[in-house]
Amino acid sequence: DAKTTQPNSMESNEEEPVHLPCNHSTISGTDYIHWYRQLPSQGPEYVIHGLTSNVNNRMASLAIAEDRKSSTLILHRATLRDAAVYYCILRDDGFGNEKLTFGTGTRLTIIP
Amino acid sequence: DVKVTQSSRYLVKRTGEKVFLECVQDMDHENMFWYRQDPGLGLRLIYFSYDVKMKEKGDIPEGYSVSREKKERFSLILESASTNQTSMYLCASSPWDREDTEAFFGQGTRLTVV
Numbered sequence: 001d002a003k004t005t006q007p008n009s010m011e012s013n014e015e016e017p018v019h020l021p022c023n024h025s026t027i028s029g030t031d032y033i034h035w036y037r038q039l040p041s042q043g044p045e046y047v048i049h050g051l052t053s054n055v056n057n058r059m060a061s062l063a064i065a066e067d068r069k070s071s072t073l074i075l076h077r078a079t080l081r082d083a084a085v086y087y088c089i090l091r092d093d094g095f096g097n098e099k100l101t102f103g104t105g106t107r108l109t110i111i112p
Numbered sequence: 113d114v115k116v117t118q119s120s121r122y123l124v125k126r127t128g129e130k131v132f133l134e135c136v137q138d139m140d141h142e143n144m145f146w147y148r149q150d151p152g153l154g155l156r157l158i159y160f161s162y163d164v165k166m167k168e169k170g171d172i173p174e175g176y177s178v179s180r181e182k183k184e185r186f187s188l189i190l191e192s193a194s195t196n197q198t199s200m201y202l203c204a205s206s207p208w209d210r211e212d213t214e215a216f217f218g219q220g221t222r223l224t225v226v
Contacts, residue, residue, distance in 0.1 A: 032211050043116075043202050043217030044155070051212070087155070091211035098162075098211060099170065100145055100204065104154035 004088045009107040018075040020106055022088030025069045031090040033064060035073045038085045038105070047073065047086070083110045115139055118203050118218040125225050131190040133221050135203030141216075142208030144186035146170075146178065149200040149220075161186055162208055193225045 005023040012018040024033065034049040048055055048062045050071070055062040061074040075082055087105040091098060119134035135144065143162050147155040147170075157170030159178040167178050175197060179187040186205075190197055200222050206215035 034214075036215075041220075043204075043220050045217065046214035049212065049214070093211045098143060098206070098209075099157060099160065099168075100143070100206065100215060101157055101171070102147070102155035104152070 004090060004103055006086075006088055006103065006106045008104065009109065011109045011111055012075075012078050013111050014080060015077055018078045018082070018108065020073040020075075020086050020088075020108065021070065022072070023070045024088070024090055027068050027090060028092065030093040032093060033062065033068075033071050034089050034091055035060070035062065036087045036089065036102075038087070039081075040084070044087060044102075049091075078108075078110050080110050080112065082108065084108060115216045116203055116205055116218040118201075118221050120221050121219060123221055123223045125190075125193050125223065127194060127225055129190075129193050129225075131193045131223070131225075133188040133190075133201055133203075133223070135186045135188070135205075135218055136184055137186075137205040137216065138184065139205060139207075139216065140183065141205040142183070143206045143215075144180065145204040145206075145215075146176075146186065146188045147202045147204070148172070148197075149202060155202065158188065193223075195225050197223065198225045199223060 035047040036044040038044040050062045063072045085105040116137045145160040146158045161167045161180040177189045202220045203218040
């Protein structure tokens with residue numbers, strides 16, 4: 001399974017944009033890039049996903065490099081409620097039973 | 113609006129007890145997953161199932177077993193609980209062969225083995 005690499009932790013000021021990077025240099029052509037986040041004392045929740053093109057939704061934007069070997073989750077205006085662990089994972093759309101593997105993620109701290 | 117439900121938020125068991133952690137989803141998903149989460153180690157996959165009565169080992173299956181008798185229910189079993197199985201356990205579900213959709217997680221069960 002292709003792996004992802006994320007910084008262990010990041011800090012950002014409240015009301016400023018946050019760019020969370022993820023490297024996935026061994027990504028295959030059928031891998032979707034997914035982001036999840038885990039708020040304190042909760043299970044992970046879906047944030048956004050993409051395949052090749054940049055994606056926007058009400059929570060965030062996902063910028064995918066042209067060679068797909070890296071991606072960036074963008075929170076346009078961080079609030080204190082965005083403090084969480086953010087996971088970047090790859091999900092293989094090839095035939096077969098999906099393992100759905102997570103790593104250690106990036107712990108995002110928002111400074112008031 | 114709850115989609116994945118874990119039977120307990122907190123559980124305290126004694127060493128050597130047989131422990132059942134239950135997970136139920138109401139979205140008719142084929143895939144279900146069990147993870148444990150420990151500080152600094154992220155989410156580690158224990159077992160997953162892609163159909164009734166089907167199961168596959170994840171990355172850390174030792175000391176655990178699972179049961180999937182009905183599509184909506186996936187149980188994690190600790191045959192003889194040990195203190196090193198004290199952890200947060202998370203269940204998830206997703207549709208089969210739909211990696212372009214989201215997976216859903218339960219709220220987690222914090223298990224303490226004393």
